[in-house]
Amino acid sequence: MKVMIGAFVAALVIASLAPVVLSQFGWSSAEQAISESVRLD
């Protein structure tokens, strides 16, 4: 049972880290359809 709970927690940890790691690789969903020239910020 301990292993089961541990794996569930690990799944959540992986989920929280995923967006951080992806943006480290330079990927963000907001950048997909917008290029520098037309972004308004």
Next chain:
Amino acid sequence: MNFKLLGAAVVALTVLAFSPAWAEEAPAVDRTATGGAQTLEDILRRQEQLKVDESFRSENLGDPARAAPMTDQLGTRGGVSDAEVWRSIRYNKIDPTVQSPGPANGVMIQDEGIAWYKLREGPVITYGGLALLGIVVLLVVFYFVRGKIMIDGGPAGTTIERFKAIERFGHWLLAGSFIALGLTGLITLMGRSFLIPVIGADAFAPLAAGSKWLHNNIAWAFMLGLVMTFVMWVTHNIPSKLDWQWIKAGGGIFTKSHPPAKKFNAGQKIIFWTVMLLGVSVSLSGLSLLFPFQMPMFADTFGLINSILGTSLPTDLAPHQEMQYANIWHSIVAFVMMVAIIAHIYIGTVGMEGAFDAMGNGQVDIEWARQHHDLWVAEVEARQGKGGSS
């Protein structure tokens, strides 16, 4: 350049591309009266939502070589008329210059979205939902007909190790993330139809956003769990002659017998391979959806299927169409997996006495093991020299 050869190739390709079964539904229309352009019959068929062979428009995009000379009335744009330009836009056959370049930004008209939307809101929800309800009903009926599968003569009290901690960790990483993916996926697919009418759009909005976040991100845990369980268990899941015997005996489920089995019986191997093959497919289509337009897969897949089966699935797909196919395929595969997994969860919990322990603490009752996996117990005991428990 050899224009004759090129022309012949174009004609051959055109004939191939427009001679599949579905084209037969659209009858050949005589368009001589309009000089090859749209006829009243085309318009009426379209109004009645009948199939119209669009190739007379979608392929008639202007060939300067065949066009009227510039000095002619119809040749004012150097051979390509306005109508031809608009048709190219309509069928996504031009490569326009756009201000914000991106894989999909040059597509101006893409009407397959309607078909995708109807398929997703209609048959996918209906049949997918019915499949889930169906397997639940079937399992309830099975429970009342067959009852819980008990250990004959009761548990022995001594145990044997069935799965190591790392194996259980891999299983629960896979299972925990799969259940989260299944629930959040269903919320995303069916929320508009079933949740908004009940809880309202305001309450649904954060639920939908949260579901999307979890679904997109916990997918990585699923993929890791998939790889872990594959590596750890694949050698035990190679099909063998024994499986055939097990299947012929129906697993002994109704005869209340126990056909011989090693570590995994044929039923479990079916679950294993279903999870692995469909798991890879659902992961690939999911990645394609997660990185929009960056990993198109269907044009290549359809091309491969065409070359093997001689079918004529479309291989010239707009970026959006790639996403639409990925989305529908992702849902279908997910439903098949959910149906298989609901049955798996049943047999691992309420369906069979002593089964959950295998994934709970890793220790199963020796009597359970002898009845369901006699050859595996013999192997383990032989390896350990003697002694039942580990």
